[in-house]
Amino acid sequence: MKTKLKIGIVAMLMTAWVLPVSAQSLSDQVVIHRTEKGVPHIMADNIKAAFYAMGYLQLEDYGMRTPRTLLKSRGEWTLHNKQEASKQNLYLWIDARARRRYKQSLESYYLLNQQTKDMMEGFAAGVNRYIEQHPDEFPDWLEPDFTAADVHAGAIGKVSPITAKKFLDRLKEWEKTGNGKNPVITASVDEIEEMWRGLASIEEIPHPDTGSNVWALAPERTTSGHAILMRNPHLNWKGGYYEAHIVVPDTLDFYGDFRVGGPLGIVGGFNRHLGWSTTNNYPDVDEVYALERDPNDKTRYIIDGKSHPMLKDEIPVSYITEDNTIASRSHTIWSTPFGDVIKRTDKYIYIIRSGEEGRYSYIRNQQFLSMMMAKNLDEWKAAMSLRGRGRSNFTYADADGNIFYVWNGSVPKLPHASGNDTTALYVKRSDQIWKDLIPFDKLPQLLNPKGGYLHNENDPFHYTNLNEVFDEKDFPSNFPKARLRLRSQLSLQLIGGDDKLSLEEVVKRKHSMRAILGDRVKPDLVKAVRATNPTGEVLDAIDMIDKWDNTVARESRGGILFQQWWKRYVRLVRGTKKEIPGTPESAGYNAPAEKLFTQPWTPSDPTNTPYGLASKDLAVEAFEWAIKHTKKRYGAWDVKQGEVNRAHIGDYDFPVGGATGDMGTFRVMWFKRHTEDRKKSQAYGGDGWILAVEFGETPRAYSVLPYGNSNKEDSPYYADQLEMFTENKMKPVIYKKEEVIKNAVRTYRP
DSSP: OHHHHHHHHHHHHHHHHHSOOOHHHHHTTEEEEEOGGGOEEEEESSHHHHHHHHHHHHHHHHTTHHHHHHHHHTTOHHHHSOOOHHHHHHHHHHHHHHHHHHHHHHHHGGGSOHHHHHHHHHHHHHHHHHHHHOGGGSOTTOOSOOOHHHHHHTTOOOOOHHHHHHHHHHHHHHHHHOOSSSOOOOOOOOHHHHHHHHHHHTSOOOOTTOEEEEEEEOGGGBSSSSOEEEEEEEEETTSOOOEEEEEETTTEEEEEEOOTTSSOSSOEEEOSSEEEEEEOOOOOOEEEEEEEEETTEEEEEEETTEEEEOEEEEEEEEEEOTTSOEEEEEEEEEEETTEEEEEEOSSEEEEEEETTSSTTGGGHHHHHHHHHHOOSHHHHHHHHTTOOOOSOEEEEEETTSOEEEEEOOOOBOOSSOOOTTTOEEEOSSGGGSOOSBOOGGGSOEEESOTTSEEEESSSOGGGSSTTSOOOGGGSOTTSOOOOOOHHHHHHHHHHSSSOOBOHHHHHHHHTOOBBHHHHHHHHHHHHHHHTTOOOHHHHHHHHHHHHOOSBOOTTOBSHHHHHHHHHHHHHHHHTOOSOOTTOOTTSSOOOOHHHHOSBOOOTTSTTTOSBSOSOHHHHHHHHHHHHHHHHHHHSOSSOBHHHHEEEEETTEEEEOOOBOGGGOBSSBEEEEEOSSOTTSEEEEEEEOSEEEEEESSSEEEEEEOTTBSOOOTTSTTBSTTHHHHHTTOOEEOOOSHHHHHHHOSEEEOO
């Protein structure tokens, strides 16, 4: 009876979702003020109307991108988009798994609070409204029928197919060698493994510099006596950061970044009381287990001495065929109550159990909305404790003068040693499989540390503040080991002292162009090359490097040659001379630190190591090669940074500073071949939406979004901040209501 009642309640809720929300009514409850650079300030009577405007705006500025995301969330991408025959099955798998998450979203919707439901219903209504009003901007088949279910499904967590593939690759190695801790198995690939490998094959491999920088300064470290927060994410410039301000009287007054495709995404920014930033971390949230199959029935497995059936989920997926007809095919997803099956053999099934899937992930939108509405640290931490976001460091500052850091992660509380995603634990009992996450208050955290600063540049938590270093012995085996790379060390040099900084000085230091790798290895390079008694171009080039200011500023001369030399040196040390096609420029060439540096990084001297060159002969060989290569690639070996590296979007083309993270730069930039001038490179990622905010009586802030608030080439906001960014400038954030209205360049109801 209880089961029937629950199903009935869910059915009623599902019916409520598809009832139309009056767009006109919502439009009457909200006004959008566009200020300089197209920043929308949404002033609404309630949450539903506010996010109705957000849905409308995302289509106004980004067109099909949000509907595409919503279609994928409900598993209908192949219904409207033909796929190559060779990839059709793969995309049907993707839609099938999306439909499974969609079902989970239906089942969990009733657990959300009313404000979160209002947010998602309003967002869907705004998307529909824009499609209705501008049908010529979209494909004929696109219907304005999106619901809160589609929005909610996009926030449901999932198992990473890349993690599954990592384990399967290691398993394949062991199958060949007979080594490893896994049960002996056959080398055959079943359709389940094929699915996971296929899913991983189309996942975008993140650039090695994907991440962020963040600083938080306590009042004791600022000239104003107010806390300051600086956030600086590094993502592909197609990542879809969207700068906006939402105001709902007595409820919400939040300015931040809203990732295009949904109402919130991974939000960072500030309200009148507090703010926060995320930076990527890499918690180990998955474990792989091997369970014995029932020898009498291969659809069952043995645990706790009993036979149990594998769960078989047959999911039909409709798709469009090459002759424009609609067909349907069912895909089977095998699982257990402990996790999804990723491989079957005659004797075992392998399952993956993830902390990002299931009981917590459905509440992600509610968590971020609650954080946006928080008025103090306790309320903000209560929102964080919902555990909807399974990854990312969070760094916080507020008007009360607090600064706070948490290494956030849906990390399992393991009853065994970690398999590190590459080892399966053979289990016979259910109590050998992890059940709970490590509690939020047991994660690494720092509140108002000595020295008055916090920083993170995607390294683990241990050196977040040098006055209060975490000891890795205090944490379980599935927590990361300590490291402090060059970008982090430069960050500490910039803000780890005891001087007091103004908001403007924080902005200036954020735009540091130093390449700390030059400080550490250039003396040995110069010495090694001069020891060969060079002449001609080699002598002239090493003289230039000797005089180089160790920056990657756009006016600097020497950085381009130095970068080409370093990449070649690393490849020579590793024994990989040729470039790997399709590989990001700083990826795939890592070499053992002890073979690169005289002194590799060491925890005993974390801020001054590594340094020196371990392979002087290879360094000289790489330098001579770099001279020839740089001259051939760019026309000269003594080019300035900005002559080569360009910020090029549409008709805009500006010289820009920055480099990849392996240079130890705080200004991280990714470059590829220029689309119009093959002798140059153009930025395609790196520094994204940058914000620096000071928490006084009213927050005071600066921001810049290099690629602008629209990807439509005919929009006035398309790349309109690019030149400002290349000049290391940021615009003042307009926050007060009276200032918003005074500076509005357009005011309208969506």
